[in-house]
Amino acid sequence: MNWLPPSTRPWIALVMATALWGCATAPATPELAVRERATQIWQAKVAGDYGKAYNYMPPSYRAVTTVEGYRKTIGGAVKILGAEVISVKCETQDKCVAEMKLEARAALARGAAAPIVTYFDEIWVRENGAWWLFPTS
DSSP: OSSTTTTHHHHHHHHHHHHHHHHHSSSSSSHHHHHHHHHHHHHHHHOOHHHHHHHHHHHHHHHHHOHHHHHHHHOSSSEEEEEEEEEEEEEEETTEEEEEHHHETTOOOOOSSSOOEEEEEEEEEEEEEEEEEEOOO
């Protein structure tokens, strides 16, 4: 930028910073935001990082449930192999339903037990501008 007059350099820097900031903003629609959050929580669960997954639960849930209590609700009867967001439909600006596909294997299965594939819905709610997985149990 040495070839630019000194008076224009701050403006160029401001434009570049604004453009970069725009790339780091929240997703454009509730559907995209929920898809992103649902993918992230299931990546944490597949990795066994229940502390990270716990942070996707609403503040009201975390106020009364510890990380260990949350981990116990997930159980250990199955090994989660993968999860995929099939679709997200938002009923309102503050409530969305994510259709999920889950692949798991019985934790005590011997040999090459076939994975179990199931589909289910998750409810996501927006509180204070952030999306949270609504606890169902």
